[in-house]
Amino acid sequence: MNESGKIRAVIVDDEELARRYLRELLAAHLEVEIVAECANGFEAVKAVNDHRPDLLFLDVQMPKLDGFEVLELVGADMAVIFVTAYDTYAMRAFDAHAVDYLLKPFSAKRFEEALGQARARLGRKMPPAAELAAAARPPSQKLDRIVVRDGPRVHVVPVQKLDYVEVQDDYLALRTEGRTLLKQQTITSLEAALDPERFVRIHRSYLVNLDRIAKIEPYSKDSKLAVLKDGAKLPVSRAGYQRLRVLLGEEEAR
């Protein structure tokens, strides 16, 4: 809330009619001020960055970035009301994490309820976006890209371009195409979202793309080194080595 005591809201939906409907419904709420309207994920990230709103109406399916990716990139310190037409998994995830949402088409009454609940939650933190996104993904579907914000810039990294991930304090260092991107997430939650056939936790602090491993070298009695195709050397713990052997087949790993 700003000095005037108004709730500052941002509307994110790629459909002009859907934005117009929200605008109409909000017109009756003088205490809510619409500070920006966005038609895609990139615009949404920028608008939230610029305006730091209290309340975000967030469409799930949009061009560029989906609603979950937007939430992941903008942080969690605002009230969010997700808006979606039809997505059973997302609805289940919203219910499980007590996140407010509206199903298109929604009535003015339903809108008032969701707005009331969101207002009660103003200033409280949203559940971690990565967890919410993971819960909203169909079980058979694995993470296909990772979004990272780097100041004002948004990077979208397709998982096949990810070489490896290293834990650095509270951050993950994602190594991709010769550069390193930092993202605030736990390695366990990223590991759970990625395809376990392609990404292996070779060490407490390292997650590696199986395709990038050139060879495994002995290092000490209990540990080995994974040499990647670009020459990088990563530590492999005993448990990590076991996992590698299972994935690569006994012969190859020996």
Next chain:
Amino acid sequence: MEGSFVRKAGAGYYLAWIPLAGLLVLLLGRAVGWQAAVVVALPSCAVYAFVCRSSRYLCRILPLRRMSGPRIAVTQLLAALLASTLFVLLAGQICVAALGAEAAERVRRQIPLLFIAGVSFYLLAVAFHYILLALEAAQEAETRAAEARVLAREAELGMLKAQVNPHFLFNSLHSISALAGADAGRAREMCILLSDFLRTSLGLGGRTSIPLREELALARNYLAVEQVRFGDRMEVREEIEDGCLDCLLPPLLLQPLVENAVKHGIAMLAEEGDVVLKARAHGHWLAVTIENRFDPEAPARNRTGLGLENVRRRLSARYGDEARLEARASGDRFRAELRLPVERERKH
């Protein structure tokens, strides 16, 4: 073809008795004289043919696959003995009625031969009827399998019909609800477009072929609904040769391709995009193309390929190898091309 075969075989049963009667005449003739043999064998075989024909009822009650072998053998053998006894009595009656005492006596001495012939003929009839039953069963199984295929296809079509994309439906309803406040006229217009689309697509599914003209009308109807949702974000163009409008194709074949163009193309583009419908006939090929702009960087997560797979399955069910669907992305263009043999509407 097999049906008429089974029916002909039933009629052929009686024809088969002519050589059997001939055989009996040959066997009897040497001992009783040709004339007497003919007089006894022909009428008794004619009557006996009908007696043995009744063995088909016994064959039906004693199906080979479900009853034990010995039980069938014993029952049929008893029936054969009984029938053959009748046969011998019949021949005896004919002898008394038609032959002199001397000839009748000669025939009477051939009773064992007559009896063995009677049993053999009966058993032949039994074998014949079992074979006939097996053919009937095979034919029935074939018919059932064909029916099952038709039912499966109908069910699949039903499923495809029910596959009206829920996203499309709910988003359209949301657009109507959004328009209802400030622009009631357009809301009503969109209601009607949406209803027309749903009614037409439900009606088309029951037909086996429709002219391209109707399929295109449905696609235009669908795109008109989406145009309200997407406004300036979507431009629709058409390059349709008049000559192919009356070409026939299975209903709702283009629809999934058009829906894909919107769902994976327009809906995922932050900028404006287009959907282009093309159709032309050259030689005996009809080529229908749906082309759209798309965002190559959009995640492939929703592109399951299920829609394309369905179209391919329906093509191969209908045309075998004669038709194909090619789908290809190059740069920011996606292109799905259908090629099918030209079939035209019959003019009345």
